[in-house]
Structure formats: C-alpha cells, structure tokens
Amino acid sequence: MCLGIPGRVEAFLNTEPLERSARVSFGGISREVNLAYVPEADVGDYVIVHVGFAISRVNEDEARRIFRYLEEIGELGEP
Amino acid sequence: MKYLDEYRQRDSIEKVAAEIARLNTRPWTIMEVCGGQTHAIVKYGLQQFLPAAVELVHGPGCPVCVTPLEAIDRAIAIASRPEVIFCSFGDMLRVPGSDRDLLSVKAAGGDIRIVYSPLQAVTLAEENPDREVVFFAIGFETTAPANAMAVFLAREKGLRNFSLLVSHFLVPPAIESICSAKNCRVQGFLAAGHVCAVMGYEQYPPLARKYQIPIVVTGFEPLDILEGVMLCLRQLEEGSCRVENQYARAVERHGNLPAQEMVRQVFEVVDQNWRGVGAVAASGLRLRQDFALFDAGRRFCTDIIARADTSGCISGEIMQGHKKPGDCPHFGNSCRPEKPLGAPMVSSEGACAAYYGYRRQEPANEH
Ligand code: SF4
Numbered sequence: 517m518c519l520g521i522p523g524r525v526e527a528f529l530n531t532e533p534l535e536r537s538a539r540v541s542f543g544g545i546s547r548e549v550n551l552a553y554v555p556e557a558d559v560g561d562y563v564i565v566h567v568g569f570a571i572s573r574v575n576e577d578e579a580r581r582i583f584r585y586l587e588e589i590g591e592l593g594e595p
Numbered sequence: 596m597k598y599l600d601e602y603r604q605r606d607s608i609e610k611v612a613a614e615i616a617r618l619n620t621r622p623w624t625i626m627e628v629c630g631g632q633t634h635a636i637v638k639y640g641l642q643q644f645l646p647a648a649v650e651l652v653h654g655p656g657c658p659v660c661v662t663p664l665e666a667i668d669r670a671i672a673i674a675s676r677p678e679v680i681f682c683s684f685g686d687m688l689r690v691p692g693s694d695r696d697l698l699s700v701k702a703a704g705g706d707i708r709i710v711y712s713p714l715q716a717v718t719l720a721e722e723n724p725d726r727e728v729v730f731f732a733i734g735f736e737t738t739a740p741a742n743a744m745a746v747f748l749a750r751e752k753g754l755r756n757f758s759l760l761v762s763h764f765l766v767p768p769a770i771e772s773i774c775s776a777k778n779c780r781v782q783g784f785l786a787a788g789h790v791c792a793v794m795g796y797e798q799y800p801p802l803a804r805k806y807q808i809p810i811v812v813t814g815f816e817p818l819d820i821l822e823g824v825m826l827c828l829r830q831l832e833e834g835s836c837r838v839e840n841q842y843a844r845a846v847e848r849h850g851n852l853p854a855q856e857m858v859r860q861v862f863e864v865v866d867q868n869w870r871g872v873g874a875v876a877a878s879g880l881r882l883r884q885d886f887a888l889f890d891a892g893r894r895f896c897t898d899i900i901a902r903a904d905t906s907g908c909i910s911g912e913i914m915q916g917h918k919k920p921g922d923c924p925h926f927g928n929s930c931r932p933e934k935p936l937g938a939p940m941v942s943s944e945g946a947c948a949a950y951y952g953y954r955r956q957e958p959a960n961e962h
Contacts, residue, residue, distance in 0.1 A: 567712050
C-alpha cells in the first residue's frame with residue numbers, strides 16, 4: 517500500500533484547490549489522482565503518487581543526474 | 596515506464612556495484628528503513644550485487660507490520676457493527692488480531708470494502724448517508740497528507756457519517772529508537788525517500804550528528820538503492836556522518852509544505868505503540884480536538900484491552916536489525932503468506948513476505 521509510483525499527468529478533471537485532480541497514466545493504466553499538494557504540476561509532468569495523492573513532482577534534471585554520474589565513472593574506468 | 600525502467604537496467608546496476616566493491620574495505624551493516632525498499636532489495640536480489648562484508652538489515656518501515664494488535668482488534672470490533680461500512684487498504688484484512696482478522700469479519704457478513712485511496716471512503720459516505728463509513732487510516736508520513744485531506748474534505752462537505760480509525764506512525768523517532776538501543780548493530784541508514792518527499796530531511800542532521808551515523812535519503816528502484824548504499828558506504832569508509840539526498844528527483848530539503856500544513860492542521864503528535872517494537876515516544880499521530888467528531892475510536896467507544904502478542908512472532912527483532920526472517924522458527928513452517936502468524940508475512944512490504952515470495956532468489960551470502 518505504501519509503494520509510491522511515478523505517473524504522467526494527462527488531463528485535469530477538477531480544478532477546485534483542495535479537490536484539484538487529474539487523470540494520471542501509469543504506463544497504460546490511468547487513474548484519477550488528487551493534485552492538491554503539487555499545485556505546480558501541469559499536464560505532461562510526472563508526479564509520485566501515493567494512495568491516490570501526488571506527493572511530489574519529478575524533477576527531470578535531477579532524474580538524469582545518476583546517469584551523468586555513471587557516464588563519468590564509466591569514462592574514468594576506461595584505460 | 597519512464598522513471599522506472601531506466602533505474603532497473605542491469606548494466607547501470609553493475610557499474611554502481613563495481614564502485615561499491617572498489618570503496619569497501621571492511622564489514623558494515625546498513626539498514627533500509629522503508630518496507631518498499633526491503634521489497635525491492637529482496638525482489639531484485641540486490642544483496643548479491645554487494646560485497647559479502649556489506650549487510651543490509653530491514654527496518655520498521657512497513658505500516659501494515661507495525662500497526663499494533665489493539666488497533667487491529669478495534670478495527671475488527673468496529674467492522675463487525677451492522678451499521679458500518681469499513682474501508683481499508685487490502686493488506687490490512689489478513690493481519691492477525693488477538694483472535695481473528697478482518698477477512699474473517701468480512702466472511703461472516705461484515706461490510707468491509709477495500710479502497711486504494713481514503714477519498715473513496717469519503718465518496719462512499721456521501722453515497723450512503725444512512726450508513727457509518729469508517730476508514731482505517733494507517734501509515735507513515737506518506738499517507739498522512741491523504742488521510743488528513745479526507746477528514747478535512749469530509750468536514751467541508753458536512754458529512755456526519757464519516758470517521759477515521761487512526762494508526763499513524765512517524766519515522767524519525769523510530770530511527771532514533773533503533774540508534775539509541777545498547778545493542779544497535781546499524782552503522783548507516785537509507786532513509787525512506789517518500790517519507791522525505793513529504794516531510795523533507797531537516798530532521799535528520801541532528802540524528803546523524805548525535806549518533807555519528809550517515810543517513811542517505813534513498814529511492815525505491817534497484818539503481819536508487821545501490822546508489823544509496825554507495826553514498827552511505829563512502830561516508831562510512833571515510834568516517835563521515837552527514838545527511839545526503841540520493842533521491843533528489845522527488846525529494847527537496849524542506850519537503851512538501853502544503854502537505855505538511857494540512858497534516859499539522861488535522862493531526863497532533865502522540866506517543867505510539869509499534870507492533871513488535873513497543874512504545875516509542877512522540878512517534879504517532881492522532882486527530883486534533885477540532886476533528887474529534889471524526890474519530891472512530893471515540894464515536895464507537897470501543898473498549899479494547901491491549902493484549903500481549905502470544906504468537907511467537909519475532910517481527911520486532913527483525914525490524915530493529917537484530918535478526919532476519921530466516922532466523923524465525925515459524926518462517927515458512929507455521930507462518931506462510933496464506934496463513935500468516937505475524938504481520939510481516941502479510942504485506943508485500945513486510946520483510947517475511949518478501950523473503951518468502953522471492954526465496955529462490957535469496958542470495959547465498961545472506962545469513
Ligand atoms: S516468519 Fe512469521 S512469525 Fe516469524 S517473524 Fe515473520 S511474520 Fe513473524
């Protein structure tokens with residue numbers, strides 16, 4: 517129950533602040549998700565969803581950081 | 596899927612594993628706090644990517660596992676009432692109470708509904724004005740904002756037939772309780788990424804300093820967990836004890852402020868009893884006086900006497916890092932997922948259920 521998963525905001529369903537919600541797609545399956553806690557999230561953004569609520573927006577630049585690091589250690593590892 | 600598949604790629608995982616092997620000179624014990632991380636570690640056999648000297652032990656971060664026996668007994672008493680529609684996350688139905696579980700109440704005709712969000716319970720209350728809808732609000736800081744919003748909206752909507760049975764836990768006091776135990780084996784922590792997505796990680800530097808222990812905020816995918824181990828190990832090997840954030844794509848230092856504000860409005864901090872572990876000061880939440888009308892415990896005045904757990908389950912020792920599921924004499928014998936003796940055999944985030952489900956992948960160096 518506690519596994520949060522990333523999904524993509526597809527379309528807004530409700531724009532009342534506390535009940536702000538959108539259809540969020542999780543690789544094919546989509547669900548209504550409450551977005552009251554991520555007021556900055558827009559269509560096309562990825563959000564981390566827990567028990568029907570988005571608790572954070574995925575920062576795309578930070579998401580690439582580990583791969584930049586892996587490239588770096590890969591290069592240093594070359595003879 | 597984006598943000599999942601790329602964090603599960605074997606070549607990336609192997610690169611980080613090689614870096615860990617290069618850094619490692621001595622034995623270390625690291626605890627991952629969250630049950631979601633435990634699940635990923637066992638599912639992907641991540642221990643096999645680590646040097647034999649680096650042991651991962653599994654923390655108390657599974658809400659299904661730590662919800663105390665008396666809360667389950669209270670849930671069973673309330674769910675048995677004919678006027679009640681009892682809503683719960685599915686995992687809770689098979690957690691053993693003193694005499695039985697919620698599933699047996701359902702089998703006997705109790706109206707128990709499995710929901711994935713507390714908002715579904717609010718909708719049920721709107722649709723069934725002549726019934727009492729009770730939501731079993733369990734969890735950590737991750738579910739608290741959702742549960743708080745459910746109560747808040749129920750009040751806005753003027754619902755009088757909605758209430759919460761609250762069993763909420765806070766992670767930092769549990770980390771502190773593990774660190775302060777005399778026989779603590781844990782030398783570094785992977786903190787639960789989603790708890791920090793809500794709460795931030797400003798609470799951790801004082802803990803890291805006080806107990807001279809590195810704490811790395813860590814995500815849930817295999818690559819996240821190995822990078823968390825790598826960052827933790829690097830600190831251990833160089834003798835540092837800082838707080839680092841591996842999971843910066845979802846976690847900011849101050850966390851999610853609107854979510855924290857809603858939790859503060861609805862809940863207040865109380866002492867809490869953790870199943871298997873015992874009482875931990877200031878480690879739980881209950882509804883504030885303003886929301887007392889929505890407290891199912893008060894509404895139904897359930898007289899539950901806390902009983903001792905006599906099942907022989909050693910979940911407390913596992914969740915404090917002293918033992919592994921395989922050390923329990925009941926594991927796989929009298930305790931199996933179809934007939935769990937203790938709560939960690941129920942939820943997929945429970946260490947025992949994870950070890951049982953993926954036991955063929957269990958690495959050889961596990962003890
Ligand atoms: S195997 Fe069963 S009885 Fe043993 S610790 Fe795990 S849940 Fe408890």
